[in-house]
Amino acid sequence: MSTLLSFRDVWVEYGDRIIIEKLNLDIEEGAFVSVVGPSGAGKSSFLRLILGQEGPSRGVITLDDTPLKPECGPDRGVVFQRYSVFPHLSALRNTILGVECEKAPVLGRLFGSARRAAQEEATEMLTAVGLGHSLDLYPAQMSGGMQQRLAIAQALVKRPRILLLDEPFGALDPGIRADMHALIRNLWRKYSLTIVMVTHDIREAFTLGTRVLALDKRRHDPHAPHRFGATVVYDLPMRERAEASSEENENITIDVKRNN
Numbered sequence: 001m002s003t004l005l006s007f008r009d010v011w012v013e014y015g016d017r018i019i020i021e022k023l024n025l026d027i028e029e030g031a032f033v034s035v036v037g038p039s040g041a042g043k044s045s046f047l048r049l050i051l052g053q054e055g056p057s058r059g060v061i062t063l064d065d066t067p068l069k070p071e072c073g074p075d076r077g078v079v080f081q082r083y084s085v086f087p088h089l090s091a092l093r094n095t096i097l098g099v100e101c102e103k104a105p106v107l108g109r110l111f112g113s114a115r116r117a118a119q120e121e122a123t124e125m126l127t128a129v130g131l132g133h134s135l136d137l138y139p140a141q142m143s144g145g146m147q148q149r150l151a152i153a154q155a156l157v158k159r160p161r162i163l164l165l166d167e168p169f170g171a172l173d174p175g176i177r178a179d180m181h182a183l184i185r186n187l188w189r190k191y192s193l194t195i196v197m198v199t200h201d202i203r204e205a206f207t208l209g210t211r212v213l214a215l216d217k218r219r220h221d222p223h224a225p226h227r228f229g230a231t232v233v234y235d236l237p238m239r240e241r242a243e244a245s246s247e248e249n250e251n252i253t254i255d256v257k258r259n260n
């Protein structure tokens with residue numbers, strides 16, 4: 001598989017606070033990368049770099065060998081733990097909005113056949129995430145799991161190549177989480193996505209990822225905790241289990257590689 005994203009000597013600094021230091025990493029097209037690490041290690045900052053919400057203070061990130069611009073593009077979609085859907089819009093309107101923002105960035109609205117096409121795309125995506133019968137429901141009428149399905153549809157309707165997930169299932173009950181795990185793996189395959197998912201749940205990281213990255217500091221200065229930043233301290237390629245679906249929790253095999 002070819003390299004999609006490449007980080008070369010990437011640093012993220014806020015003033016004299018170093019958050020990420022000297023990050024060197026390649027992410028292959030089609031990978032499902034889980035990112036774990038202690039609170040404050042810089043996992044969300046890492047996602048923001050890929051999303052283009054912020055640029056590195058030093059170093060270069062490339063997408064298809066082209067330097068990534070510090071702006072969000074349609075090739076990258078994101079789902080957060082909460083609050084990414086609009087409460088005053090139905091599921092269908094929430095999802096159509098994704099297409100409208102993409103195709104009519106100035107007016108934010110499509111008309112005529114373009115609007116009908118957007119409606120069809122949104123309906124197809126809502127059906128793919130299991131909300132085909134809930135098009136007219138508002139977020140307040142939906143469970144947490146349904147709202148996250150909607151957030152995923154909203155992100156995927158723009159047909160991104162890269163889907164970024166920031167603790168997407170963290171607020172859900174365990175049973176619902178298992179359903180969401182199956183859903184996200186299916187969508188990953190169906191739409192040939194490259195996924196980068198931040199999670200605090202180690203089991204989730206290993207269950208879903210084809211690769212698990214641990215971000216942490218290699219060096220600590222107790223007198224100046226912000227002097228050193230985090231980088232990839234473990235990079236664990238998971239051998240793909242045979243068409244995992246229902247048996248996802250079994251027989252996890254890892255090749256451990258310690259990054260020095």
Ligand SMILES: Nc1ncnc2c1ncn2[C@@H]1O[C@H](COP(=O)(O)OP(=O)(O)OP(=O)(O)O)[C@@H](O)[C@H]1O
Pocket residue numbers: 014017019037038039040041042043044045046
């Ligand atoms: N815009 C900013 N200005 C200054 N510091 C920031 C900014 N954004 C993030 N930070 C700091 O960067 C560090 C890393 O934050 P980040 O949210 O990336 O960590 P995280 O690993 O995702 O944490 P958590 O697991 O708790 O969500 C934190 O100490 C945070 O306070």
